[in-house]
Amino acid sequence: MALSSDSMRLRRRMRRGPMTEINVAPFVDVMLVLVVIFMIAAPLLTVGVPVDLPKAAVDPLNDEKEPLIITVDGEGRLYLQESEIEQTALIPRLIAVSDANPDLRVFVRGDRAINYGRVMEVMGMVSEAGFTKVALIAEVPIPGVDDQPAQ
8 A cells, every 4th residue: 555645744744743933024024014104104193283393402201191282373373282272262171171180281382483472471371270280392403404593
């Protein structure tokens, strides 16, 4: 009685046990595709109101909770997060969104072309409403690029 070559291979494989090697080639292929996708998508993820922020050399803040962001654009309009809001509705909306939590961080972004007094007016309104952690947001200057005087 002759054994076929297929049955001989099956017997050899059964004697040796299961194959324990992991083929990582498909894993590497998927990771490279994901890297390319994220490299293309990352610049598109920056959202918000376009504002030309002033430059300042400061350390970045690390906070677990997402702060509320108030933006004053170049024309003096106010935005809470990304939606435009009237000045009279700002404080009631802040209180409603924050669940009346005065320890919530509130950041104010002001366009560099706007009058400094307008930004301070908004910060004063937020402070008077009882929020104690109010701060300004600025961009970190890039050495060599931001050294030229503004025109």
